[in-house]
Amino acid sequence: MMARPEPVSDAKIDAGEDTVRKQMRVLLIEDDRMVGAAVVQALRDAAYAVDWVADGASALEAAEAETYDLALLDLGLPVHDGREVLQRLRQNGRTLPVIVVTARDGVDDRIDGLDLGADDYMVKPFEIRELLARIRAVLRRPGSGAPPLLSNGIISLDPATHEAHRDGETSRLTAREFALLQALLTRPGAILSRSDLERHIYGWNEEVESNAIEFLIHAIRRKIGPSAIRNVRGVGWMVDRAS
Ligand code: CA
Numbered sequence: 696m697m698a699r700p701e702p703v704s705d706a707k708i709d710a711g712e713d714t715v716r717k718q719m720r721v722l723l724i725e726d727d728r729m730v731g732a733a734v735v736q737a738l739r740d741a742a743y744a745v746d747w748v749a750d751g752a753s754a755l756e757a758a759e760a761e762t763y764d765l766a767l768l769d770l771g772l773p774v775h776d777g778r779e780v781l782q783r784l785r786q787n788g789r790t791l792p793v794i795v796v797t798a799r800d801g802v803d804d805r806i807d808g809l810d811l812g813a814d815d816y817m818v819k820p821f822e823i824r825e826l827l828a829r830i831r832a833v834l835r836r837p838g839s840g841a842p843p844l845l846s847n848g849i850i851s852l853d854p855a856t857h858e859a860h861r862d863g864e865t866s867r868l869t870a871r872e873f874a875l876l877q878a879l880l881t882r883p884g885a886i887l888s889r890s891d892l893e894r895h896i897y898g899w900n901e902e903v904e905s906n907a908i909e910f911l912i913h914a915i916r917r918k919i920g921p922s923a924i925r926n927v928r929g930v931g932w933m934v935d936r937a938s
Contacts, residue, residue, distance in 0.1 A: 724749075728749075735898070744896065758791060766792070781795070794815045859915075887933065912924055
């Protein structure tokens with residue numbers, strides 16, 4: 696049975712301190728089930744999309760296969776430990792921001808992690824609120840900021856405000872509506888399938904209700920006009936390319 700996806704309310708998006716303007720995608724690398732589950736829940740509540748892996752090999756595969764805005768990396772991991780994961784990520788030239796999260800609290804571990812290219816360091820046990828604050832701080836740094844205005848000449852979308860503009864009208868989108876429209880506007884003229892869109896909006900282990908994408912598209916069309924997103928029957932959805 697598919698669970699209803701957790702609604703992300705406008706109220707939550709407007710919550711000030713914990714606001715996430717763009718649907719950021721986080722890779723959580725953590726082998727402790729309880730810590731992992733708690734962090735996943737907290738991140739989703741703060742409107743991040745989260746993929747969770749529990750060993751170093753899966754982490755490297757995931758970082759290769761997907762584009763993430765940030766990784767949370769536990770140091771004590773099976774297969775390749777966190778230090779090795781970080782080293783390999785940096786050797787491959789990845790600039791993915793990494794926050795090392797670990798139970799080890801020795802000064803040496805801390806310095807090691809930072810030397811290997813971690814962007815920040817958290818020692819367990821930590822307060823989720825502090826983790827969220829550090830994530831926001833890392834994401835605010837130059838190079839990891841929100842992307843510029845997206846537009847196909849008809850609709851434009853502002854990642855800083857989650858506002859969509861069309862014909863002089865402005866509509867505020869929820870985090871998931873924004874993530875969906877962002878996926879389409881990144882490639883105007885390209886048809887994105889249901890699974891393309893789901894992958895953009897939800898984390899791997901998040902269950903998605905079968906009509907979740909239709910539901911979001913319906914909501915976006917009500918805000919910015921029925922012709923804003925075109926359905927290509929049996930294939931997917933698209934926005935028109937600028938003419
Ligand atoms: Ca561990």
